[in-house]
Amino acid sequence: xxxxxxxxxxxxxxxxxxxxxxxxxxxxxxxxxxxxxxxxxxxxxxxxxxxxxxxxxxxxxxxxxxxxxxxxxxxxxxxxxxxxxxxxxxxxxxxxxxxxxxxxxxxxxxxxxxxxxxxxxxxxxxxxxxxxxxxxxxxxxxxxxxxxxxxxxxxxxxxxxxxxxxxxxxxxxxxxxxxxxxxxxxxxxxxxxxxxxxxxxxxxxxxxxxxxxxxxxxxxxxx
Numbered sequence: 001x002x003x004x005x006x007x008x009x010x011x012x013x014x015x016x017x018x019x020x021x022x023x024x025x026x027x028x029x030x031x032x033x034x035x036x037x038x039x040x041x042x043x044x045x046x047x048x049x050x051x052x053x054x055x056x057x058x059x060x061x062x063x064x065x066x067x068x069x070x071x072x073x074x075x076x077x078x079x080x081x082x083x084x085x086x087x088x089x090x091x092x093x094x095x096x097x098x099x100x101x102x103x104x105x106x107x108x109x110x111x112x113x114x115x116x117x118x119x120x121x122x123x124x125x126x127x128x129x130x131x132x133x134x135x136x137x138x139x140x141x142x143x144x145x146x147x148x149x150x151x152x153x154x155x156x157x158x159x160x161x162x163x164x165x166x167x168x169x170x171x172x173x174x175x176x177x178x179x180x181x182x183x184x185x186x187x188x189x190x191x192x193x194x195x196x197x198x199x200x201x202x203x204x205x206x207x208x209x210x211x212x213x214x215x216x217x218x219x220x221x222x223x
Contacts, residue, residue, distance in 0.1 A: 004065055005125050011056065012122035018050045019114035026108050040094035040103045047107055050114075051084055075198075079190055080110070083152045091159035099158045106151035113144045138206040145199055149191050156183060 001009070022043050029039030054077055060066045061073040088106075093099040120137040123129040129137075164179045 008060070008065060009122055009125045011060075012118045012125070015050060015053070016115060016118040016122060018046060018053075019111045019118065022046050022050070022107060023111035023115055026104055026111060030104065036100035036104060037095050037097055040100045040107070043104075043107050044089070044094045047110070048084065048089065051081055054080075075194065079194075082186075083156060087156045087159040087163055091162035093155055093159055096158070099155065102151050102154040102158065105147065106155055109144050109148035109151055113140060113148070116140055135210060138202070138209050141199075141202050145195075145202070149195055153187060153191065156187065 025043040025046070026039060028034075029042065030036075057066075058070060058073045058077055061068050061070040083106075088094070088103060091099075093103050116133065116136045120129055120133055123133065160180055160183065
């Protein structure tokens with residue numbers, strides 16, 4: 001195994017373990033009936049750390065360590081981080097009894113998608129990936145992507161009441177109208193346009209990767 005492959009394998013394993021811990025924290029807290037704000041606060045440090053660490057993926061693409069484009073890596077990283085570091089954390093949404101539920105929904109959707117994505121990448125580096133994991137990689141997003149987008153939009157909306165005056169104080173200007181309007185325009189572009197394009201791309205990739213498998217399964221059923 002080359003140095004590059006070893007590094008990428010370890011990185012994906014670290015992200016896999018980290019997001020597994022987030023998924024466990026969120027799921028166990030909800031199942032055991034812990035207060036939602038307490039559960040959200042317990043998961044937030046790990047989510048912030050893992051999303052910060054994910055900035056390395058932009059370097060991976062820029063340096064040619066992975067086949068993906070730097071622009072694609074930037075869009076994915078920017079979209080999540082602006083929600084987390086620009087709205088959720090500054091507004092302390094995790095501690096709010098009202099906002100804790102959408103925050104947990106957001107963390108759950110992110111974590112579940114990543115405990116599929118990162119192990120898929122790690123095992124692919126070793127030359128093979130179980131069929132079930134490949135199927136999940138190109139299928140789970142169908143449900144998780146809309147859940148994640150809806151949760152992000154709700155979190156952004158709930159945070160505006162806190163973030164707007166905070167930003168206005170720092171800038172020394174009133175952003176009471178400008179920030180909500182700008183945020184709405186960003187959400188329309190990010191989710192209404194870019195999000196739809198990404199969703200269509202993933203569906204296309206799913207047909208490309210799983211199409212032969214689905215057709216083979218259909219032939220077996222007919223036989």
